[in-house]
Amino acid sequence: MSITKEHCAKGKSSTTRVSQHFCQSLGGTCVNVGCIPKKLMHQAALLGQALIDSRKFGWEYSHQVKHNWETMTEAIQNHVGSLNWGYRQALREKAVAYVNSYAEFVEHHKIKATNGKGQETYYTAAKFVIATGERPRYLGIQGDKEYCITSDDLFSLPYCPGATLVVGASYVALECAGFLAGLGLAVTVMVRSVLLRGFDQEMAERVGASLQQLGVRFLRKFVPVEVQQLEKGSPGRLKVVAKSTEGAETVEGVYNTVLLAVGRDSSARNIGLEKIGVRVSEKTGRIPVNDVEQTSVPYVYAVGDILEGRPALTPVAVQAGKLLARRLFGGRLEKCDYVNVPTVVFTPLEYGCCGYSEEKAAQVYQKESLEVYHTLFWPVEWTVACRDNNTCYAKIICNKFDNDRVIGFHILGPNAGEITQGFAAAMKCGLTKQLLDDTIGIHPTCGEVFTTLEVTKSAGLDVAQKGC
Structure with a gap:
């Protein structure tokens, strides 16, 4: 039996209203308030940049071009709805009983499920899979739940958010800041410490620089301490008071919308895990598991965002x-690889990576074991449009004492997601620097840059491109 946290408690904030809708929809965070609507809004912003570039390529248009937020969100939500319906149909075809209720353990091998009307039903099972995911975190300051929104709200917001303050420096924060700026809105990002914690920090700073080129303003080393409503509306006007993390300095700013993207909290609490002895990290609220996703209680497994580490x-x-189901019921043995996981930050200039960051590689291996090959590059699509020739960047981290095996892959450039996916498969096969050198590049593409890398960081040579 799979336990998902479907039915939500009622509340007064705009986030709660959106979350209640989400809880009735299949597909989880990704489909409803994550990857899918995010990628589509990212695409909307890219189309805006393409309109600007098109004039250099000979396209002529005289009438005013503007973006309609309502048209975009309606189309995106219609697509999300079609995905929800598809998942429901797929469950029916597989004869899976879908129960939209709030589940909590009451004793070993037994749960209570409470639906939206308060009706309770009990279920028993030999094995359980917990996949309750996470929900956006609030700051615990005056006015945050009353006046701020989260990414869960943004993707179905019925009005254009206007001038927006994004609080946070996670990939969610920067992605939202990026597509809002790409749609022509004034965007400020308030950063407590570093950008993209957990990612390669050189790449993170390059992502930040690319956003600044787009017009995003960064307010570094500040945290909000109060949000006040100055004027109601759709959007209204909000005043934000923020305090420096390095001293007593305070700043104030007025925005139409304040978007909180300061992380997500695990939904592993309040589902009765303590009644059956499933261990939950006191610090993170996440569930530690072994290499086969088994919790501290042998018949309870967990997958997804609620996992510790x-x-x-x-x-x-x-x-x-998938692999858990095959092991439990299909006689298979394969385990999930949590190291070579490709991922992309869908900022207007995408950042794709797989394997280790430079910081993590130096921790796992001796620093003298590493060789980093890198270069700036200029996409051919950018040449005629005369876009910056020293923004896109590629690097690989190699283990010199393991046949120059590629243990870290990083690219900042157009379509980084599509590029990273292919190289991730190669890394699963043991990709080495020599194999990259032996591969013929497709010209002219951004991905081919990895077949011609020559300059190492240790050599200290200039990798800047010439042109424009």
Whole structure:
């Protein structure tokens, strides 16, 4: 039996209203308030940039071009709805009983499920899989739940958010900041410490620089301490008071919308795990598991974002769930690989990576074992449009004492997601620097840059491109 946290408690905030809708929809965070609507809004922003570039390629248009937020969100939500319906149909075809209720353990091998009307039903099973995911975190400051929104709200927001303050520096924060700026909105990002914690920090700073080129303003080393409503509306006007993390300095700013993207909290609490002895981390609220996704209680397994120390990514959860089902019921032995996980930050200039960051590679291996090959590059699509020739960047991290095996792959450039996916498969096969050198590149593409890497960081040579 799979336990998912479907039925939500009622509340007054706009986030709660959206979350209630989400809880009635199949597909989880990714489909409803994550990857899918995010990628489509990212695409909307890219189309805006393409309109600008098109003039250099000979396209002429005289009438005013503007973006309609309502048209975009309606189309996106219609697509999300079609996915929800498809998942429901797939469950029926597989004869899976879907129960939309709030589940909690009451004793070993037994749960209570409470639906939206308060009706309770009890279920027993030999094995359980917990996949309750996470929900957006609030700051616990005055006015946050009353006046702020989260990414869960943004993707179905019925009005254009206007001038927006994004609080946070996670990939969710930067992706939202990126597509909002790409749609022509004034965007400020308030950063407590570093950008993209857990990612390669050189790449993170390059992502930040690319957003600044787009017009995103960064307010570094500040945290909000109060949000006040100055004017109601759709959107209204909000005043944000923020305090420096390095001193007593405070700043104030006025925005139409404040978007909180400061992380997500595990939904592993309040589902009765303590009644059956499933261990939950006191610090993170996540569930530790072994290499076969088994919790501290042998008949209870867990997959997805609620796992302690595992990547919080939908494809990882899907893969782990598939392999778990095969091990439990199909006689298979394969385990999920949580190291070589490809992922992409869908900022307007995408950042794709697989394997280790430079920081993590230096921890896992001796620093003298590593060789980093890198270069800036200029996509041919950018040349005629005369876009910046030293923004896109590629690097690989190799283990010199393991046949120069590629243990880290990083690219900042157009279509980084499509590029990273292919190289991730190669890394699963033991990709080495020599194999890259022996591969013929497809010209002219961005991906071919990895077949011609020559300059190492240790050599200290200039990798800047010339042109424009």
